[in-house]
Amino acid sequence: MRQRIRYLSSPPSFVSFAAVGGREEGQGPLGPCFDHLDPSDRFGQTSWERAEGEMGRIALNFALKKASLSPQQLSVLFAGDLQNQCVASSGGLYSFGIPYIGLYGACSTCTEGLLSLSVWLSEQADRQDVMGAAVTTSHNCAAERQFRQPIEYGGQRPPSAQWTATAAGAFILGSREGDVRITEVCPGKIVDGEISDATNMGAAMAPAAVDTLLTYMQQSGRAPSSFDAIVTGDLGAVGTSLLQEMLLEEGIDVRQNHLDCGNLLFDSERQDVHSGGSGCGCSASVLATHILPALMRAEMKDVLFLSTGALMSTSSVQQGEHIFGIAPLIRIQRF
Amino acid sequence: MRQRIRYLSSPPSFVSFAAVGGREEGQGPLGPCFDHLDPSDRFGQTSWERAEGEMGRIALNFALKKASLSPQQLSVLFAGDLQNQCVASSGGLYSFGIPYIGLYGACSTCTEGLLSLSVWLSEQADRQDVMGAAVTTSHNCAAERQFRQPIEYGGQRPPSAQWTATAAGAFILGSREGDVRITEVCPGKIVDGEISDATNMGAAMAPAAVDTLLTYMQQSGRAPSSFDAIVTGDLGAVGTSLLQEMLLEEGIDVRQNHLDCGNLLFDSERQDVHSGGSGCGCSASVLATHILPALMRAEMKDVLFLSTGALMSTSSVQQGEHIFGIAPLIRIQRF
Numbered sequence: 001m002r003q004r005i006r007y008l009s010s011p012p013s014f015v016s017f018a019a020v021g022g023r024e025e026g027q028g029p030l031g032p033c034f035d036h037l038d039p040s041d042r043f044g045q046t047s048w049e050r051a052e053g054e055m056g057r058i059a060l061n062f063a064l065k066k067a068s069l070s071p072q073q074l075s076v077l078f079a080g081d082l083q084n085q086c087v088a089s090s091g092g093l094y095s096f097g098i099p100y101i102g103l104y105g106a107c108s109t110c111t112e113g114l115l116s117l118s119v120w121l122s123e124q125a126d127r128q129d130v131m132g133a134a135v136t137t138s139h140n141c142a143a144e145r146q147f148r149q150p151i152e153y154g155g156q157r158p159p160s161a162q163w164t165a166t167a168a169g170a171f172i173l174g175s176r177e178g179d180v181r182i183t184e185v186c187p188g189k190i191v192d193g194e195i196s197d198a199t200n201m202g203a204a205m206a207p208a209a210v211d212t213l214l215t216y217m218q219q220s221g222r223a224p225s226s227f228d229a230i231v232t233g234d235l236g237a238v239g240t241s242l243l244q245e246m247l248l249e250e251g252i253d254v255r256q257n258h259l260d261c262g263n264l265l266f267d268s269e270r271q272d273v274h275s276g277g278s279g280c281g282c283s284a285s286v287l288a289t290h291i292l293p294a295l296m297r298a299e300m301k302d303v304l305f306l307s308t309g310a311l312m313s314t315s316s317v318q319q320g321e322h323i324f325g326i327a328p329l330i331r332i333q334r335f
Numbered sequence: 336m337r338q339r340i341r342y343l344s345s346p347p348s349f350v351s352f353a354a355v356g357g358r359e360e361g362q363g364p365l366g367p368c369f370d371h372l373d374p375s376d377r378f379g380q381t382s383w384e385r386a387e388g389e390m391g392r393i394a395l396n397f398a399l400k401k402a403s404l405s406p407q408q409l410s411v412l413f414a415g416d417l418q419n420q421c422v423a424s425s426g427g428l429y430s431f432g433i434p435y436i437g438l439y440g441a442c443s444t445c446t447e448g449l450l451s452l453s454v455w456l457s458e459q460a461d462r463q464d465v466m467g468a469a470v471t472t473s474h475n476c477a478a479e480r481q482f483r484q485p486i487e488y489g490g491q492r493p494p495s496a497q498w499t500a501t502a503a504g505a506f507i508l509g510s511r512e513g514d515v516r517i518t519e520v521c522p523g524k525i526v527d528g529e530i531s532d533a534t535n536m537g538a539a540m541a542p543a544a545v546d547t548l549l550t551y552m553q554q555s556g557r558a559p560s561s562f563d564a565i566v567t568g569d570l571g572a573v574g575t576s577l578l579q580e581m582l583l584e585e586g587i588d589v590r591q592n593h594l595d596c597g598n599l600l601f602d603s604e605r606q607d608v609h610s611g612g613s614g615c616g617c618s619a620s621v622l623a624t625h626i627l628p629a630l631m632r633a634e635m636k637d638v639l640f641l642s643t644g645a646l647m648s649t650s651s652v653q654q655g656e657h658i659f660g661i662a663p664l665i666r667i668q669r670f
Contacts, residue, residue: 002407004434006459047654072337076522083648084419086439090646090659094525099339100661101447101522102646104421104437112436116451123458124341146650187411187436190429311425311437313418315481319382324425326435 005186005219010125011333012118013178014171016069018062019288020055021281022140022166024273028266033289035062041141041166049083052139052168053092055281056081059170060096060135067172069131071096074172076132078117080109081280082164083146084313088137098133107205107234108188108309110136110169110284111328115185117173118330125175137168138279147198147314161199162236163273165265169284180295184220184331188212190311190324198310198317202239202262202275205308208325209235210246212306216329217252224254228300231291233283233307233327234262236276261286261307283307291332301334340521340554345460346668347453348513349506351404353397354623355390356616357475357501359608363601368624370397376476376501384418387474387503388427390616391416394505395431395470402507404466406431409507411467413452415444416615417499418481419648423472433468442540442569443523443644445471445504445619446663450520452508453665460510472503473614482533482649496534497571498608500600504619515630519666521551525646525659533652537574537597537610540643543660544570545581547641551664552587559589563635566626568618568642568662569597571611596621596642618642626667636669 018035026037036058038044043054056079064071077096079089080103089102105112113134124130141151143164149155173182193207209232217224224230235243240260247254261283262276287305294300306329317323353370361372371393373379378393380386391414399406412431414424415438424437440447448469459465476486478499484490508517528542544567552559559565570578575595582589596618597611622640629635641664652658 002410004410009458009462049650049654050656075337075339080439082420084650085417085441085646085648087646087648087651087656090525090661091651091656094527094659097524099522100525101451101663102439102661104415104439106420116436119458120454123344123454127344187434189432190425190435192429311420311422313420313422315384315419316422316426319384321385321422321426324429326425326437328436 003219004215005184007184008118008122010122010175011181011183012121012173012175014180014292015131015174016063016067016172017288017292018059018170019285020059020168021285024271025165025167030265030289048139048141052088052137052142055168056089056092056135056137059168060133063170063172071098073131074098074133075130076120078103078113079135080104081137082143093135105326106309106311107278107280108307108326108328109280111305111307111330114171114182114330115328118182118185121173121175129176131172131174133170133172135170136280136284138164138281140164140166143279157274158199159274160238161274162201162234162262162276162278164279165277165282167281167285169288180332180334182330183333186212186216186329188326188328190326192322192324195323196320198312201278201310202236203242204310204323205325206235206239206242208327209243209306209308212327212329214250224252227257227302227304229257229259230254230304231259234278235260235308236262238275264290295332295334298334303332305330305332338554339550340519342519343453343457345457345510346516346518347456347508347510349515349627350466350509351398351402351507352623352627353394353505354620355394355503356620359606360500360502363606365600365624383474383476387423387472387477390503391424391427391470391472394503395468398505398507406433408466409433409468410465411455413438413448414470415439416472417478428470440661441644441646442613442615443642443661443663444615446640446642446665449506449517449665450663453517453520456508456510464511466507466509468505468507470505471615471619473499473616475499475501478614492609493534494609495573496609497536497569497597497611497613499614500612500617502616502620504623515669517665518668521547521664523547523661523663525661527657527659530658531655533647536613536645537571538577539645539658540660541570541574541577543662544578544641544643547662547664549585559587562592562637562639564592564594565589565639566594569613570595570643571597573610599625630667630669633669638667640665640667
């Protein structure tokens with residue numbers, strides 16, 4: 001098998017990061033760790049679609065402010081979301097005037113953005129000091145009416161369904177040496193788990209996370225226990241059991257140090273989120289509110305982080321196509 | 336202004352490329368230069384959406400075959416399209432099993448993909464010999480029914496409307512030295528031309544192309560006349576006049592060597608394409624059938640290539656939002 005892990009020649013560092021959330025996110029276990037919460041979910045806007053764009057803008061503004069940076073100091077911005085043609089990202093972020101690269105990786109876009117940005121910065125690092133940002137957003141109400149029904153309809157959801165997070169995460173990376181760095185990246189493969197039920201995305205995404213983790217473990221020669229945490233994106237409760245089971249079948253036990261962003265963002269006992277959180281903003285906000293702060297405080301030193309995405313559209317689901325999964329991975333280390 | 340042009344430390348070379356088209360493309364001036372044409376526009380599939388994915392698959396297969404390569408020899412695949420959530424790319428290309436990075440740049444995705452792939456290969460070039468691919472597709476019938484009406488409806492279009500190409504382009508780049516290389520890249524900024532008419536995308540995209548070209552000329556210190564051609568993506572007839580006029584106002588005359596893919600793909604006298612071609616497959620197929628062959632034959636030696644994208648969705652247009660433009664640029668040189 002061809003080498004899929006990339007060891008970055010100049011691992012970029014986290015310069016700053018921020019997370020923005022809505023009502024449900026504020027009431028979750030990570031609520032106090034968000035930089036900004038709006039319990040109305042509206043963020044001052046007149047449509048859910050605009051609200052999502054605004055969340056990305058606020059998140060990047062917080063990340064810039066925390067590091068006393070201006071947008072002109074960033075040389076590139078990678079961003080994406082779940083709205084058709086990713087209009088939340090373009091509409092929300094155009095006012096920064098930062099050279100822009102639009103991504104689509106469904107709920108895996110947070111890791112896809114950090115992975116792409118890392119390679120971008122590493123390529124230039126020997127010649128100059130550069131910084132860039134990665135931003136991802138999702139909004140529950142925008143996603144519900146685009147993919148399912150407007151929330152006013154009150155459609156019932158099966159227990160395997162996930163709750164699209166109203167959340168955004170913004171990350172600024174720089175080529176200058178810092179404490180917490182992305183040292184390795186491993187792009188995801190599109191994996192067909194032969195699932196066509198859009199209310200069971202955990203099952204559609206778990207095989208992709210298994211593929212990436214197996215490849216990573218084989219090619220790096222490392223054991224799961226050598227990491228403080230192996231953090232998957234939004235597999236939720238259903239996808240998490242599937243992931244752990246499928247990996248056990250391959251002789252790999254991640255149960256001791258596996259965390260899933262879909263399970264961390266909400267308290268499934270207390271909150272009506274069915275199988276857990278999802279959406280581009282889910283893993284982004286969990287990374288910014290929980291994982292990176294732990295790395296900054298040196299409570300963790302070595303983390304594998306892989307967001308998971310379900311590649312589908314309303315048309316593809318209505319036409320009975322399979323929902324493909326993808327799971328890009330980054331290794332984040334504290335030095 | 337911050338430096339936006341990136342001089343790649345290890346400029347990657349074009350290893351292979353291919354283009355696939357439908358009926359209208361086959362009847363256009365570049366028809367004989369396509370690797371594969373299907374006058375039924377169906378490509379053996381049961382839906383237009385599947386047909387688009389299949390076009391991407393066929394294009395990449397041709398590009399692999401021409402260079403006697405297997406998919407396993409490619410370490411990364413950048414791809415994107417216009418279908419909601421880019422399902423044409425994921426559904427059409429998953430079977431190759433190549434690590435995948437999904438992009439969304441509307442009709443600018445061809446250049447966005449080549450730009451991202453170039454940086455990706457350059458970062459790794461000093462350590463190993465690597466290859467990757469960039470693929471983009473669009474299908475007229477899939478786009479019409481998603482963005483406007485199903486073609487059976489027979490909706491009338493104003494003269495400023497463009498014709499989404501039924502076309503795909505696939506490009507394989509490698510880090511090993513070759514004759515035709517991408518030496519510089521310049522990502523696009525999101526530009527708001529304050530257009531909200533989805534049947535006038537040329538006007539929405541022209542200001543973005545002007546922004547990129549002005550930045551490039553200023554930062555590189557080069558004059559337009561120093562290039563054999565300055566090739567824009569799908570501005571079409573309306574956008575081309577606007578671009579040339581806006582650049583003239585800034586004292587830059589590109590009329591001698593400016594080409595536009597939207598004008599090259601179809602013969603607007605003979606074909607009913609209104610303002611010209613558009614869609615992710617338009618600039619991709621013109622690059623593969625016309626520009627790169629000219630570079631290979633040494634008829635051109637130095638080309639600026641910038642696809643243009645209109646960032647919008649049906650929702651954003653219905654909600655009266657502006658259609659933003661973006662125009663990433665690559666410089667292609669023959670050595």
